Ligand SMILES: O=P(O)(O)O[C@@H]1C[C@H](O)[C@@H](CO)O1
């Protein structure tokens with residue numbers, strides 16, 4: 001068993017000694033199992049040599065759609081061409097599992113998480129176990145997504161330094177065995193600032209750091225007026241959005257609370273970077289992302 005002293009950078013020493021059974025995972029049952037099959041990734045400890053396949057992973061990048069993650073992997077292939085073995089081909093590692101699409105380019109994994117906290121939860125449980133089984137050292141997890149901006153124009157890049165839930169608490173409420181278990185939605189603020197420092201003044205978009213509100217729905221849950229149902233008025237919506245703004249919220253999306261809570265629990269450094277596809281203070285409808293990003 002390996003103590004997670006180096007991988008628990010975002011936890012206090014007391015938290016580390018009480019919570020870290022081993023690197024990344026805190027589950028005695030897994031330690032006792034003969035085989036662990038990561039069903040939604042189509043990978044298993046008996047069927048695959050996980051340390052050989054993934055032991056070098058340093059960055060795990062997750063985002064909503066399979067196409068976006070494939071494009072990102074292609075971009076990394078292009079950028080890292082000189083460092084990759086000749087003839088390296090890109091392929092979806094999850095194969096027949098068909099739930100998520102995962103690509104690996106050198107030490108980087110790109111995988112899509114679908115929409116919403118439940119979908120990203122399944123993926124993160126299996127990715128965190130994958131890091132454990134593969135004996136990865138200090139991987140950094142990044143969610144690269146889209147969001148609605150709050151007081152920032154479409155095209156703005158938002159780096160989260162905290163995540164609020166629907167009760168405006170910096171925690172995610174897990175429902176476990178009929179109980180509500182609140183776990184902190186803590187991100188690595190140093191990593192957020194490090195990422196912000198990479199933004200250039202010459203960029204034709206702005207990059208901001210701020211709080212993210214995590215909703216469980218795209219429409220009523222985000223105060224939109226354009227869902228199939230809506231029992232509130234525009235003034236109610238604006239009052240709520242302005243209240244969020246007062247709390248320091250810069251953007252709204254749907255996976256950040258689960259992502260922040262699970263990565264914090266695993267003791268991995270994690271960050272969330274989202275491109276705002278509209279300013280929610282100006283409207284609700286998302287017409288065409290292509291128009292925005294060209
Ligand atoms: O990373 P993506 O662009 O999938 O994240 C946001 C939040 C929801 O999953 C989705 C809603 O359109 O976009």
Ligand SMILES: O=c1cc[nH]c(=O)[nH]1
Nearest residue numbers: 146147148252253254
């Ligand atoms: O407004 C938006 C845009 C993208 N994703 C969201 O969850 N909300």
